[in-house]
Amino acid sequence: xxxxxxxxxxxxxxxxxxxxxxxGRPVHDIDIATxxxxxxxxxxxKRTVPIGIEHGTVAVLSGGASFEVTTYRxxxxxxxxxxxxxxxxxxxxxxxxxxxxxxxxxxxMDRAGRVIDLFGGxxxxxxxxxxTVGSPGERISEDPLxxxxxxxxxxxxxxxxxxxxxxxxxxxxALLRKISVERIDQEMTxxxxxxxxxxxxxxxxxxxxxxxxPFLEQAADRTILxxxxxxxxxxxxxxxxxxxxxxxIYDVHAFARAWNWSRSREKGVSALQKYxxxxxxxxxxxxxxxxxxxxxxxxxxxxxxxxxxxxxxxxEAMERNIDRLWQGCRIHRRGExxxxxxxxxxxxxxxxxxxxxxxxxxxxxxxxxxxxANETEExxxxxxxxxxxxxxx
Ligand code: ATP
Ligand code: MG
Numbered sequence: 001x002x003x004x005x006x007x008x009x010x011x012x013x014x015x016x017x018x019x020x021x022x023x024g025r026p027v028h029d030i031d032i033a034t035x036x037x038x039x040x041x042x043x044x045x046k047r048t049v050p051i052g053i054e055h056g057t058v059a060v061l062s063g064g065a066s067f068e069v070t071t072y073r074x075x076x077x078x079x080x081x082x083x084x085x086x087x088x089x090x091x092x093x094x095x096x097x098x099x100x101x102x103x104x105x106x107x108x109m110d111r112a113g114r115v116i117d118l119f120g121g122x123x124x125x126x127x128x129x130x131x132t133v134g135s136p137g138e139r140i141s142e143d144p145l146x147x148x149x150x151x152x153x154x155x156x157x158x159x160x161x162x163x164x165x166x167x168x169x170x171x172x173x174a175l176l177r178k179i180s181v182e183r184i185d186q187e188m189t190x191x192x193x194x195x196x197x198x199x200x201x202x203x204x205x206x207x208x209x210x211x212x213x214p215f216l217e218q219a220a221d222r223t224i225l226x227x228x229x230x231x232x233x234x235x236x237x238x239x240x241x242x243x244x245x246x247x248x249i250y251d252v253h254a255f256a257r258a259w260n261w262s263r264s265r266e267k268g269v270s271a272l273q274k275y276x277x278x279x280x281x282x283x284x285x286x287x288x289x290x291x292x293x294x295x296x297x298x299x300x301x302x303x304x305x306x307x308x309x310x311x312x313x314x315x316e317a318m319e320r321n322i323d324r325l326w327q328g329c330r331i332h333r334r335g336e337x338x339x340x341x342x343x344x345x346x347x348x349x350x351x352x353x354x355x356x357x358x359x360x361x362x363x364x365x366x367x368x369x370x371x372x373a374n375e376t377e378e379x380x381x382x383x384x385x386x387x388x389x390x391x392x393x
Contacts, residue, residue: 001032001111003044004069009036011069012093012108012116019104022115022125023157032060032069033096033108041069072096094118098133101146102153106133128159136168144175148187151203155194161203169207176212181260184213192239197230214258219247229306232315237268238299242306245273275300280309289325290332290368297322329368334360337367338374347380348387359386 004011014033021027034041038058042048047061056071074095093108093116100106103124108116115122119133130150132139140146147169154161161169176184191200204210205222225246233239249255252273256266275292279300282288289297301318304310310318331337341356344363363379363386366372372382 004032004034004036004041005111007036007040007044009034009040010072010093011036012110014097014108015100015105018107018109018115019121019125021109022107022122030065030067032067033072033093034069035072035091036069037071041071074099100133101139101143101149103131103133104129104153104157104159128157129162130154130157130159130165131162132165132168136162136165137172140168140172141175144172145179145183145187147173147176147207147209148179148184148191151200151207151209152187152191152194154203155191155197155200157194158196158199166203166207169203169209173208173212176209181214181258185259185261188213189236189240192230192243193236195231197239198226198228201225215249215255216247219249221247224307227308229308229312232302232306232312234299234302235268237265237272238302238306240265241269241272241276242303244269245276245303245307271296272299272303276303279304284322284325286325286329286369287365289322290329290364294322294326297326330370330374331364331367334364336374337364337379338376339363339379343376343379344383347383355390359383362386 001011001013011032011034013030015031017027017030036044038050038053038056041058041060042050045060045062049059049061049066051057051059051068056073058069060067060069072091072093072095097106097108097116097118103119103121105121106119107121110116120131124131130153132146132150150161150165150169153159191197191204194200201222205219210216210219225243228242228246230239230242233242244250244252244255250273252266252270255261256269261269271292275288275296278288278292279297284297292300298319301310301315301322304318305312305315326332337360341360344356344359345352363372363382366382367374367379372378
């Protein structure tokens with residue numbers, strides 16, 4: 001900011017950093033709005049990355065940190081609901097703040113730490129309210145993603161959504177269908193991690209936004225969802241698994257396609273759902289913990305507690321129980337078996353076939369539980385016996 005200002009430009013910290021600073025929350029990235037044009041910014045600093053020149057954004061790397069420096073701008077025309085048709089570089093901070101979504105996100109701070117508050121953002125921070133800058137209806141029609149953002153901030157900050165905003169969301173929820181699923185997913189994932197997620201889910205239903213989200217058109221029954229203790233869950237995958245399970249959505253693959261999830265998110269969520277069902281039905285034993293893996297099994301315990309199936313005060317003991325079962329397993333990966341499929345083939349007169357993977361799976365269970373020692377000779381005699389029992393005499 002000093003560099004920009006000594007060269008005659010204005011510079012302010014804007015948006016989330018000011019909001020979080022005033023709330024005493026950790027500030028994770030710093031956005032700076034300036035009257036300087038991107039070319040000026042690039043010229044003034046040693047290390048810059050043009051992360052969105054057409055939008056006027058340059059990342060400035062300095063003192064081990066990265067600052068997003070954006071030229072004052074205003075936007076007009078949003079008819080594809082994605083990109084403003086026109087980005088007009090503005091010369092005033094006011095116009096830059098006017099285009100921002102919520103009053104609490106439209107605060108600026110100058111170099112001396114003075115807050116510039118043109119839209120009542122500070123009062124809304126104090127009153128813990130999410131309100132749009134200007135008419136909610138107009139601001140949402142400009143960019144319907146703001147509905148998801150508003151509910152996401154309500155979740156993260158534990159704030160209430162203004163009355164006029166609620167009404168506007170209700171009337172325009174269907175516009176969310178025009179927003180790309182990646183951006184919806186980003187907001188939804190953050191929403192699920194918020195401190196007030198249950199209230200935020202209430203808002204999704206109350207405003208009808210939920211029904212405008214991919215695959216959730218039919219979501220109607222929120223009775224289970226409202227009671228989930230999301231705060232016990234640690235990862236995005238755990239929160240998504242809880243969300244889907246509470247809505248009785250079990251086709252994770254179809255959901256993942258509709259939401260354009262990465263393969264790894266899909267795998268994580270579906271493994272959690274699968275072992276959650278196993279745990280609920282059969283409970284744990286060493287072999288099941290072995291197949292799930294320790295981390296997944298512990299995560300499933302968190303899901304149990306989140307659904308109130310085990311008391312939350314027992315969660316630590318449940319996780320320790322997983323550790324105990326895990327430590328009791330004689331091996332922890334198939335690769336730790338003292339033999340390989342090749343050894344079994346060598347000992348057998350049969351040609352390779354489906355029997356081989358059956359044999360390995362059966363052997364694995366025996367070794368995990370210690371019924372067969374993980375030593376070549378013992379395994380060989382177990383295998384010969386296994387073969388004998390399989391063959392019809
Ligand atoms: P966080 O980074 O903690 O999620 P943030 O407020 O920094 O919160 P960003 O998405 O990083 O949110 O956006 C930075 C700022 O840009 C916001 O504070 C807001 O002023 C503005 N902004 C972001 N998205 C929109 C939008 N869709 N419409 C209007 N203004 C927006
Ligand atoms: Mg941010």
